[in-house]
Amino acid sequence: MFHALVSIKQVPDTTNIRIDPETNNLIRQGVPTILNPYDAHAVAAAVEWKRKLGGKVTVITMGPASAVTSLRECIEMGADRAILISDRKFAGADTWATSYVLSEVIKAVHAQEPVDLVFFGKQAIDGDTAQVGPGVAVRLDLPIVTYAVKIHEVDLQNRKVVIERKTESRNEVIRTSLPAALTCEKEIAEIPYASLPDLVYSLRYEPELWTTEGPITFDPSQLGLRGSPTTVFKTGTPEKHKGGEVIKTAELGVENAVKTALDKILAAEGMASLLGVAK
């Protein structure tokens, strides 16, 4: 039996978001919330392997009561159990405090039913930190494969998993022991179109609610704002990229155009030494 646990987040739909030009803050008012897209693919991958191997997918999220919608979406995709970790005392958590809460919950779920693989999206589209997955893995002392694009093999007998991950220059195929954690790119699996019974089941599904009152206990000093060492002292929007200069071969001829371009490149500060040529 394969037991996958997926940690998801409900995020504002940033494709719809605007930035207040005065305060540089996200205008969240009226912006719909969605299941973080990378997390959706992580759930899809977990479900795909559950269907191959037989077993169970548990989904957890820490967030407000409205995050139930995103949990239901995971059930719709084929997850079996969903846990909402929600309490005012968790509010204001940074990635440090969040990974503490998640790892405590995962420990508890693991104690109920041993977990083989812990899935995360590669990052959330609102904060873009990509810290929670690795943070949880470190706290749980699990091997972590980030930016996973494909799960080649899950060998429950020999407790091994083979995962392909993306790096800036090439893909790496990594074998590691189970249990393990991974953070997923969208390529990891296609989002399935649920059957009608699965959809209807998900619409009626009520996730379990875990709070500071139970079923497990948390160290109060590690929760919420109090447990969050990160301080945001300034936020800003990056400057818009200015359009480049166009050198037209039709006007200058190819040779002259290339020469003009080269001169401009070499004239740029530090470029000549970087390229190892004389000015």
Added chain:
Amino acid sequence: MVDKNEKLTFDVIVVGAGLAGAAAAVTAARGGLNVVMVERGVAPGSKNYFGGALYTHSLLDIYPDFFDRKPPLERPVTETGFWFLSKDGMVRMTVQGGKVNNNPIDAYVAQRAKFDAWWAEQARKEGVFLIPKTVVVDFIRENGKVVGVVTDRAQGEIYAPVVIICEGVNNLLTQKLGLIKHDFKGNATALAVKQLISLPAETINTRLGLRSSDEGLAISVVGDVSMGLPGLGFLYTGKDSLSLGVGVTLDALSAAQIKPYELLQRYLKHPMIAPLIAGGQLMEYGAHLIPEGGWSTMPQLYTDGAMVAGDAASMVNAMHWEGTNMAITAGKAAGETAVEAHRKGDFSARTLAAYRTRLENTFVLKDLRQYRNMSRFLHDHPEFMDVYPNFLNDALGMFFTGFGKPKKQLYSDILKSLTSRRPLVKAVGDLVAFGRTVMGI
């Protein structure tokens, strides 16, 4: 917990969670029925679009405590009427106060994505089960009777002895049932395009002469806006946005080789319109088909095990911008009929005919019958979109600038500005035809 293998069975299936659908669903649920509403959008309203304003009478008819429920509305319509555009001028003919100043106000501007989601949520609160993100593609029939629907999902059958089709203008299911023999027609279907432009509320108030943000406009714009084609423009005021658009029949657009967005751009650049939206930020650009054929393109409204309501049933009165209220009224009538059918235990066409009888007694079928020649009338009388708006602009313009001139000459000039465009005999004929076709007198 729910058994995933149970056969999905309800008392009523409503296809489409728009204004008609949610009205039908909640009415049936109040009659004690187990109702499912199947919606193709991610959420109710996500596929819906209009100008536009909602009409209070229909909203209160479903929810007598409508306003206490805090519906997501924009502004009340406290001033309404026509703006007649010439190429570079405008005659405004609007009404405010007096008969428009009712409590509550008769019409409210809204945005469908927000409103319809809320509208469907009210139905859910009364027990209606909503299945979103799912397209109904066919029917399940037994002995020729509709007994359920097939969706685009695996194991996608849902069973119910009666189905209420509120699928909107693109009425593929209505066609599939054979309730109408043809696809929608280009001469009876308008394409409306609009922009939602955000502006500070105070700017809107100043530019449109509104005393506060609790006042708002609903304007039909006639004349240069449609480039002489059979169609109308509109302007509605949101809280901090303006909705401007134009709708023209598909046939006219294609014959004139005009792209809808060109028509809209031209409208927004009109010298009388551009200053109203100057400095605004484009929030939304959208388009939707409107079934304007009314009576002439109305499908059969019921068959064994099924009824049709709303845009799918061509329930739009283009002249009065009515459609949303017809949809709600028809949805309610269909819901009541479903309850009656369950009481009788008979879902045949004979029982469901009561749906049509109910509608005969409302403005829905009365008006659609009266306006049955409307779209052909406008098609045959393009001068209402061109000659008369221009004449009106010239006539009033000349009347109010004819200082120091002999007035006999002035009136002769004004008359000439009409007769040079349209012979007097024909103009009188147009007026008579208008009275006969449109007003039913």
